[in-house]
Amino acid sequence: xxxxxxxxxxxxxxxxxxxxxxxxxxxxxxxxxxxxxxxxxxxxxxxxxxxxxxxxxxxxxxxxxxxxxxxxxxxxxxxxxxxxxxxxxxxxxxxxxxxxxxxxxxxxxxxxxxxxxxxxxxxxxxxxxxxxxxxxxxxxxxxxxxxxxxxxxxxxxxxxxxxxxxxxxxxxxxxxxxxxxxxxxxxxxxxxxxxxxxxxxxxxxxxxxxxxxxxxxxxxxxxxxxxxxxxxxxxxxxxxxxxxxxxxxxxxxxxxxxxxxxxxxxxxxxxxxxxxxxxxxxxxxxxxxxxxxxxxxxxxxxxxxxxxxxxxxxxxxxxxxxxxxxxxxxxxxxxxxxxxxxxxxxxxxxxxxxxxxxxxxxxxxxxxxxxxxxxxxxxxxxxx
Numbered sequence: 001x002x003x004x005x006x007x008x009x010x011x012x013x014x015x016x017x018x019x020x021x022x023x024x025x026x027x028x029x030x031x032x033x034x035x036x037x038x039x040x041x042x043x044x045x046x047x048x049x050x051x052x053x054x055x056x057x058x059x060x061x062x063x064x065x066x067x068x069x070x071x072x073x074x075x076x077x078x079x080x081x082x083x084x085x086x087x088x089x090x091x092x093x094x095x096x097x098x099x100x101x102x103x104x105x106x107x108x109x110x111x112x113x114x115x116x117x118x119x120x121x122x123x124x125x126x127x128x129x130x131x132x133x134x135x136x137x138x139x140x141x142x143x144x145x146x147x148x149x150x151x152x153x154x155x156x157x158x159x160x161x162x163x164x165x166x167x168x169x170x171x172x173x174x175x176x177x178x179x180x181x182x183x184x185x186x187x188x189x190x191x192x193x194x195x196x197x198x199x200x201x202x203x204x205x206x207x208x209x210x211x212x213x214x215x216x217x218x219x220x221x222x223x224x225x226x227x228x229x230x231x232x233x234x235x236x237x238x239x240x241x242x243x244x245x246x247x248x249x250x251x252x253x254x255x256x257x258x259x260x261x262x263x264x265x266x267x268x269x270x271x272x273x274x275x276x277x278x279x280x281x282x283x284x285x286x287x288x289x290x291x292x293x294x295x296x297x298x299x300x301x302x303x304x305x306x307x308x309x310x311x312x313x314x315x316x317x318x319x320x321x322x323x324x325x326x327x328x329x330x331x332x333x334x335x336x337x338x339x340x341x342x343x344x345x346x347x348x349x350x351x352x353x354x355x356x357x358x359x360x361x362x363x364x365x366x367x368x369x370x371x372x373x374x375x376x377x378x379x380x381x382x383x384x
Contacts, residue, residue, distance in 0.1 A: 113163065
């Protein structure tokens with residue numbers, strides 16, 4: 001299926017529903033390109049099977065499909081060449097819920113946890129709300145290509161105060177799909193200083209052409225110190241279905257997590273929520289392959305039209321682009337300028353890190369027509 005046909009078949013007009021993204025856009029009279037969900041519906045077979053389940057009316061206690069784990073494991077094996085085992089997989093409502101569970105069960109109060117900024121805001125918020133101490137390392141920006149500052153990371157790990165490193169891979173908001181060597185250098189440092197790695201990989205299926213996502217757990221020599229979080233939520237825009245998976249090979253660490261889950265009654269999957277993951281993994285491969293092409297077309301158009309006006313990240317994975325609006329901003333924060341001058345709602349850069357007030361995060365998981373509207377508005381901002 002080509003991109004135009006995909007958009008005609010799957011694009012959703014969400015303006016009249018209860019979409020958080022579009023309700024806010026309607027109230028502000030702006031085109032919303034902020035919160036991380038898509039304006040596309042799932043493959044029709046997913047909708048049909050979910051509808052059939054609902055139509056039966058049997059809403060009593062329900063088990064997962066017998067082959068749920070097989071379907072999940074096969075999906076990740078086929079797409080990302082990683083082998084998960086069923087006993088490694090534990091449930092969580094969503095990625096942020098998984099972070100809470102991992103931090104509470106595997107670290108102690110006042111332990112240090114490191115993040116690399118700019119970074120999706122709930123990472124830092126979760127660490128603080130769990131009573132742990134945040135250690136930040138600012139990423140190095142090489143003309144929109146963000147990399148780890150390994151010297152800074154090691155200097156902070158050397159203190160012995162850091163128990164866990166929280167990785168976002170692919171990275172939100174800078175769109176990096178980290179290369180094997182980048183991950184190995186980071187993981188070697190964590191192993192050297194006895195630091196656990198929590199890797200949020202919920203964007204791992206949204207990968208641009210010529211890029212290869214490497215799951216953290218595919219690097220087998222580090223498996224004993226890695227806990228990863230995977231989900232279909234970003235892949236197929238399933239935010240309404242709270243369902244994710246904590247993958248934890250180390251048996252001793254897994255027992256600690258299970259003890260925490262039993263104590264707090266959060267150790268089971270919601271069978272209905274899990275169905276959306278199950279059916280999409282069964283039917284969604286062709287849909288996803290075309291979706292990735294749509295996102296890449298949107299990104300390519302955006303970059304080509306605006307590369308001489310704005311600094312922006314190199315998009316390798318996810319559908320989120322980080323753009324520096326600073327030189328044209330008339331407000332303290334660039335996102336406010338875009339709302340007032342361009343009629344665009346985007347995510348505020350300063351929420352991703354204290355030095356990023358001139359940056360904004362823009363969601364490209366929409367129609368090319370909407371991207372063209374955004375580009376037109378952003379070009380007007382550069383006119384004197």
